[in-house]
Amino acid sequence: QEESATYSQEDVAEHDSPEKEVWVSYEGGVYNVTDFLEMHPGGAQRLMMAAGGAIDPFWAMYAQHKTAEVRELLEGYRIGNLVGGAQQTYGDPYANEPKRHGALIVRSQQPFNAETPVEFLSQAKLTPNDLFYVRNHLPVPKVDSESWKVSVKGEGMRQVELSLEDLESKFKKHTVTCTLQCTGNRRDMFNGVKSVQGLEWSAGAIGTAEFAGARLSDVLAYAGLTEDSLGEVEHIQFEGLDSDISGTCYGASIPVMKALSRQDDVILAYEMNGQEIPPDHGYPVRVVAPGITGARSVKWLARIIAHREESGSHWQQKDYKSFSPNVDWDNVDWGSAPAVQETNVQSAICVPQQGQTVDASDEEIEVQGYAYSGGGQGIIRVDVTADDGETWITADLSPVHDRRNRQQFKAQPQMQSYRFCL
Numbered sequence: 001q002e003e004s005a006t007y008s009q010e011d012v013a014e015h016d017s018p019e020k021e022v023w024v025s026y027e028g029g030v031y032n033v034t035d036f037l038e039m040h041p042g043g044a045q046r047l048m049m050a051a052g053g054a055i056d057p058f059w060a061m062y063a064q065h066k067t068a069e070v071r072e073l074l075e076g077y078r079i080g081n082l083v084g085g086a087q088q089t090y091g092d093p094y095a096n097e098p099k100r101h102g103a104l105i106v107r108s109q110q111p112f113n114a115e116t117p118v119e120f121l122s123q124a125k126l127t128p129n130d131l132f133y134v135r136n137h138l139p140v141p142k143v144d145s146e147s148w149k150v151s152v153k154g155e156g157m158r159q160v161e162l163s164l165e166d167l168e169s170k171f172k173k174h175t176v177t178c179t180l181q182c183t184g185n186r187r188d189m190f191n192g193v194k195s196v197q198g199l200e201w202s203a204g205a206i207g208t209a210e211f212a213g214a215r216l217s218d219v220l221a222y223a224g225l226t227e228d229s230l231g232e233v234e235h236i237q238f239e240g241l242d243s244d245i246s247g248t249c250y251g252a253s254i255p256v257m258k259a260l261s262r263q264d265d266v267i268l269a270y271e272m273n274g275q276e277i278p279p280d281h282g283y284p285v286r287v288v289a290p291g292i293t294g295a296r297s298v299k300w301l302a303r304i305i306a307h308r309e310e311s312g313s314h315w316q317q318k319d320y321k322s323f324s325p326n327v328d329w330d331n332v333d334w335g336s337a338p339a340v341q342e343t344n345v346q347s348a349i350c351v352p353q354q355g356q357t358v359d360a361s362d363e364e365i366e367v368q369g370y371a372y373s374g375g376g377q378g379i380i381r382v383d384v385t386a387d388d389g390e391t392w393i394t395a396d397l398s399p400v401h402d403r404r405n406r407q408q409f410k411a412q413p414q415m416q417s418y419r420f421c422l
Ligand code: MTE
Pocket: 132, 133, 134, 135, 136, 137, 138, 180, 181, 182, 183, 239, 240, 241, 242, 250, 251, 280, 281, 282, 293, 294, 295, 296, 297, 298, 299, 300
């Protein structure tokens, strides 16, 4: 096998298992990646999806490959060329990406992931749509709202298909102001302790918006989900229209009791801050599940399935779970932990920013931040110290809740901003 050797696509296709060697092609080059399988950062399994074929469409989808380093690494495995060079051109899966606001802090371009500059989070109750953090695992799908429909089905229910107009006209419009937070928010702080895999989020992967749409509980009742179905049905699964090259779509689920609770306000939202849902946030309809981690609020909603089991998706089963510090990606037993739903308490100082120098001769230094707790628990108090715990200041919170009234919190799954002066 020499680098000048030529191979047909059939030759490449014959090498599709570690036993027979694993070959792939890229832009007309042929590579034997058998020895690289176990070193693939996404796991051998991911790379095996391309075994015996072109990796071009995968690299187009997961653009973190498109660096000089990765290209050089690949070249180390080159064994020759495809007969006639690259024979196929692959469509750009990112052809439909919307324009984005320049103030967003981009953590990855393809798929697009960006956070809100934190000072906006402590200064305004609602995050404007253009500045709302974006967490996409896949390209933004192209959706025609005229022909869009969501299908709803499940054990003991009738299968229904609802258009946008159906959602707007058949169900009462319900508005909920809620905070969405990505499970990985503030991962950069973890990296200061031990390096972890995933997007390097600072404190801006969180935001609050006023969402409006149909209550999920009303839609499920319309499709015939009744008290009698409970038991048969334990989870409500959602699937999005965004999918990877194998056609696998984004999916997640929430417990049925969460979906049915009138207090928890889960909606199928068609409005965000009074406008239609922007393309990055799930146009035309997304799930908004207040009080639980953002990953369950499925965007570009296509299907709702009432089921005995949780969603089988990668994102419900093999991501968004929490383990002890000695567990790593190579020894994790995914089945041993539940999928994250409600998240723990969170508090981040936004102004001054991490690492910023302030003038100590100023009479007063104003400090601002946000605090949030999953499950709509509300924040009772934020205490701050500027002298390593000698003395504490209790920050002013907004909105201010009646601290004795837990019900009031339940209805307000929003982050609260706080400020105090030093
Ligand atoms: N829904 C679909 N269809 N595809 C996705 O990639 N990302 C999830 C969730 N819903 C995602 C999705 C994650 S992890 C988060 S944190 C939120 O959407 C982010 O919502 P946002 O981009 O509107 O801020």
